Amino acid sequence: MLSKCVTSCLQRASTYTSIVFPALGTGNFNYPRDVVAKTMYYCVHQFDLSNTSLKDIRFLCYDNDTIRAFEREEMLHLNPNHESFPELKCQPTYYQLKDISVSVVVGNIGTQQVDILVAAGPNNLRLEKSGGAGMSVIHSLGVNIQQDITKQYPKGIQEGELACVKLSSHIGCCKVLYLTSLNAWKEQEKVKDTEKQIYKFVNNCLVAAEKAGYRSIAFPALGTGNLHYPCHLVAKYMYDIVEQFASIKQKTKLSYVYFVVYEKDSKVIQAFKEEERKRVPGLDSVNVKSISDNVFQIGNLQLSIEKGDILSKACDAVLYGSNEELDFTKGNLSSEIYQRCNTKKLQSECTDKKGKMAWHEIITTSGCGLPSKFIFHVCSKQRPDDWKSIIKKSLYKAERKQLKTLSLPAFGTGAQGPPREELMGKAIAESILEFVKEGQTTHLQHIYLIIFQDKMVQPMLKAVRFSLKPDTIERYSLPKGNLALRQKSVLEQHLPIPDVVVENANQSSVSFTIYFQSGNDLSVAKTMLEQAISEKYQTEKQHDSVIANITQNEADYLKAVENRHAVIMTVDTVKCDVIIKGLVDEVMNAKQDIFDALRKFNHTRHCQAEAAIIKEQVQWYLKDIDDKGLPTLDEYPDMINMYLETAYKGDSGRTEVEFKDDQGEEYVIVLREMIEYLKKDRSNKVDVLRREKLQGDGGSFEPPARWDVQGSDNVKVITMINTSPEYKIIEKKFFDSVFGGRKEWTSKFKKQSLKITKIERIQNLSLYQMYTAKKGLVEKQNPSGTKNEQELWYSAFEDSVVSINLYGFNRSYCGDL
Known part of the structure; x- marks a missing residue:
């Protein structure tokens, strides 16, 4: 049909x-x-x-x-000869095991474009009752697959068995389902690893796939849902099994194994990513350079290590270790802050926020007389790993407050016991590196690690340098993909004649030494060698207008693609091209990764533009208490503001909106009650406020008389009748504009052949109300007789029309026109 x-x-x-x-x-x-x-x-x-x-x-x-x-x-x-592409919600990193590429994918198992989908369910194999992966499969492939399952396995299966279900009709790329039923973890916990049902099942799936000649298979995170399998063990088992399978297979048609983790299972994602990091070197790479002995460039963030007094440093914020009670008598730096600050002001602000300190482990006060604008009070920790968490939370807070500079002390080195300078230096460096890897550095530019005691400077500097491993010189003398030929005459050196000697100079370049008896032999050898390489070598170009304005984080993201593949990549921001050179397979894989990345960048910009437009019309606020104890309204970030407004005005029937803050805390906003609470603590509630901008003087509002009946719709698109006076007026204005403009433009059109096919009127009540309110305000401000309105023509891409109808004009919609 x-x-x-x-x-x-x-x-x-x-x-x-x-x-x-x-x-x-x-x-x-x-x-x-x-x-x-x-x-x-x-x-x-x-x-x-x-x-x-x-x-x-x-x-x-x-x-x-x-x-x-x-x-x-x-x-x-x-690319008709290219392998099918899995649905990816993040960039894939392939762990290569001989002929098999293993990758973690964040997404839904049912939408993966592979030969085989794997799922676990009940013994009767009724997937609609299985939840998790089973539900994803049946939702994506359709309820008809249950007929295939029931027909081939009418009595179901026993726990741990493999059911190979051939689909009667191929939906997408999927040809077969591999299903099983597993016992709960409490029944499997004490069983030997290699005897566990999950271990045997995954191995049986790989063996069956290889035997049947399939090329790709996708596994969910088996047992990590209702069966309560530990996610870190599941990740380890699945990687171990694939490694073991690959080690005993000299050659296999099975080329791709995907571990698909549901996007909302953050703990499972982290477990699989951690397991992936153990096996794949160079993940989440960030360019780190040593600018001088004590200054490091980490992505687009600088870290300086200095000896001095942190409380005398002029910067946006200073960070120090306090305690839940905010007792300034505990700790040398706390006591020093109390003595140097405006004590009354400091005590007042801390008293108002003491409850938040116990819950969030971090609060912010004003500088209270210090050179810094703010003071970040954080709960001190004992272990370096715990310090890493609180330091990252502080960096997120600084970023959210749009601060540019931040000073840190030598945390945890004042406590009694063995010296901890190197441990804490490592923890601080790793915290900053992880923060940059997560792509959060939009505003924060410079972090100062201020060390008070002379004897601590060198140990901490040594630990930071060791943790960051900065590049001070170019790693390779020859770029990836280059060919170097060294010619040696065998006759002159009286050497036997080998075929070709290959010297592995490094991982990304190869030098060929050719021994020859005559010039003709050398010429033939060089020609054949260069021809063989050229057949496998390729240059590809990916063009996208977004490349002209990529951010530093996005540039690092693209650089990571180059690091994952054996290619040379050049980004031309003037011509908006990414040029990729290397072996054919590597180039095609890199090109797909870059294509996905550029789509992601475009989508991010589109969402940011939408959020900016909505912010001009409506702002959602969180009711809070400021540093002086007075009630205040804190604006929600633009993206969350957009989600709230979309849910509030949409017809989806949603009554609640969930989101995470920069520290990963989950919050819920109840739209009907206009409250926000922590998802893990419903009793911790605060009020929420929605405020429309430019609402006029509160009088009644009437739409123009020429508008059609609006009903309950806020936006309505009306196609005008081509004989109506309104249609004729607009048609005339358009033709007058076209043929009354510049000669170089008017010469491109013929008045006899130019025809308008349709004119639509956009009836947007909220935008028109805002416009009339603003117009009234301007008319009151300007002298009588001032021309306050002007009609202009606006050009935009076709796919921006819906957004313009809903949210009004914005320069981001006009594109390159």
Whole structure:
């Protein structure tokens, strides 16, 4: 039916030049997105365009999952020989085991584009009752797969057994389901690892996949849900099993193994990522350079190590270790702060926030007379690892307050006991490095580690340098992919004639020494060698306008792609190109990673633009108490503000919105009650306020008389009748503008052939109300007779029209036009 619909539309549109399709059936009808994408692309490719006027066929996708499905299908058509691409919500890192690439993917198991999907469920294999991976599979592939399961395994299976279910119709790339049923962890905990059901099942899946000749398989984090398997052990087991399988297979067709972790299972994600880090060197790389003996550049953040008095340092904030009671008699630095500050002001601000200190372990007060603008009071810790957590929390807080500079003392070195300078230096450096790796450095530019005692400076500096491992020189004399030839005459050196000697200078370049008897032999050898390399060597270009304005964090993200693949990558911000050179397979893998990254950057900018537009209209606030004990309103960040407003005004029926702050704390906002509370402590409630901007003088508001009946809709799009006076007036203004403008423009159009096909009126009540309120304010401010309005034409990309209708004009929508 879908094929007939698309083909029929193409036939009817054959006299036009363009047509736009939505992702048909992916909404309320729940058609699988990958199937819709594949079907629609197939119909377009099969349609004979030679006898039509169609030049532009577009697919309009509403949500991220649909966009990814169509992007994958697009890449398959652009690269027909490329392997199918899994649905990725983060950049993949491949752990290579001979012929097998292993990767952790954050997403839904059911949407992965692989030959085999794996899931665990009950003994009867009723996936709709299994939850987790089973539900994801049946939701993505459709309820009809249950018929295949029941037909092939009518009596179900025993715990630990493998059920190989061949699908009667291939949905996406999936051909087979591998299913099992596992006992709870309490029944498996004391069983020997290699005898555990999960261990045997994963191994049996790999053996069966290899025997059947399949190329790709996706596993969920088996047992980490209701069965309560420890996530760190599950991650270890699954990696160990794949390693063991690869070690005994000299050659296998099984090329890709994916461990798919659900995006909301943060502990499971962390466990698999930690296990991945143990096995894949160089993950989450950040460029670290030593600028001088005591100054380091970590990504786009500088760290300086200085001897001095931290309380005399002029910076945005100073950080020190306190205690839950905020007792300034405990600790040398605490006592010094109390003596130097405005005591009354400091005591007052701390008293108001003492409750928060016990809960959050960090509070902020003003500088209270110190050179710094703020003081960060944090709960002191005993162990260096615990200090790492509180330091990172402080860095997030500084970033959220948009601070540029922050001073840290030599934490934890004043306590009695053995010297801890090196341990704490390591903890501080690792905290900052992890913070930068997580891509949070937008505002924070410089961190100062201020050490008071002379004897501590060198040990801490040594520990910081060791932890950061900065690059002071270029690592390789030859770039990746380059070929160096050294020529030696065998006759001159009286040496036997070997074939070719390959010297592994380093991991990314190779020097070939060719021994020859005559110049002709050398020429032939060089030609053959260069030809062999050129057949495997490739240069690709990825163009995207977003490259012109990438941030430092985004540039580091792209650099990490180069580090993961054996390629040379150049970013040209002027021409908006990323140029990739290297072996064909590596280049194609890197290009896909870059394509995904650029889509991610674009999506981020689009969301930021949407959030900025909504902020101009509405702001959500958290009611709080300021440093003086007075009530205040704290603005929610732009992105959260957008989520709240979308839920508040949308028709989804949502009554609550969940979000995380920079420290990972989960909060819930109840829209009906207008309150916020900690998810883990419902009793900790605060009030929330929504405030629309530019609301006029409070009088009644009436829309223009020419508007059609609005009903209860805030936004309505009305197609004008082409004989109406309003239509004629706008048509005339447009033609007057086109043919009354610059000559170089008007010469491009012919008045006889230029035709307007449709004019729509956008009836947006809230935007019009804001406009009339602002207009009234301007008219009161300006002298009588001032021309306060001007009509302008605005050009935008087609896919920005919906956003303009909803949120109004914004310069981010005009693109390159």
